[in-house]
Amino acid sequence: MTVTAASTRAARWPAIRPWLGTAARLGLAAVWLVAGGAKVDDLAASGRAVNAYQVMPYDVATVIGAALPFLELALGVLLLIGLATRLAAGVSAALLVVFITGIASAWSRGLAIDCGCFGSGGQLAAGQAPSYLPEILRDLGFLVLAGFLLSWPRTPVSMDGWLAGEPPVEDEDE
Numbered sequence: 001m002t003v004t005a006a007s008t009r010a011a012r013w014p015a016i017r018p019w020l021g022t023a024a025r026l027g028l029a030a031v032w033l034v035a036g037g038a039k040v041d042d043l044a045a046s047g048r049a050v051n052a053y054q055v056m057p058y059d060v061a062t063v064i065g066a067a068l069p070f071l072e073l074a075l076g077v078l079l080l081i082g083l084a085t086r087l088a089a090g091v092s093a094a095l096l097v098v099f100i101t102g103i104a105s106a107w108s109r110g111l112a113i114d115c116g117c118f119g120s121g122g123q124l125a126a127g128q129a130p131s132y133l134p135e136i137l138r139d140l141g142f143l144v145l146a147g148f149l150l151s152w153p154r155t156p157v158s159m160d161g162w163l164a165g166e167p168p169v170e171d172e173d174e
Helices: 003-039 041-052 058-081 087-110 131-151 158-166
Strands: none
Touching: 003 041, 003 058, 003 087, 003 131, 041 058, 041 158, 087 131
């Protein structure tokens, strides 16, 4: 690679980064909106899904399960409109770490559960096998999106930028 090619790539990063951030923000927003939307109609099932991990008392698990869809929907809306993006990305990252840890814990303890990430979840029927590795890898991918937004939260077409009176695309100096 020549010095010219490397400098051209380095010069493109400031122009591409905000649009990658927009894609990360909207992608993570879609994840939270779909996940929360899938669970909000049946909060009891969401509570049972959290309880299936067997890491807390039933009453605590059901309260967390009932609250979780609303947290996911709130994160999705904040990311969709680009408001408090770094905060939403930080909460997303923390939540994803909890999810990854929970799935890994269930896997290591030999539990046969559906993670409940995009629906009711809970104990699997006899003969069904859990899919822990794909779930962990998927959540690690979402964690990468959240990490990107923690590093570069300003994106075009966002309320954060509009409220700050910033141009639609970040300057190179940031």
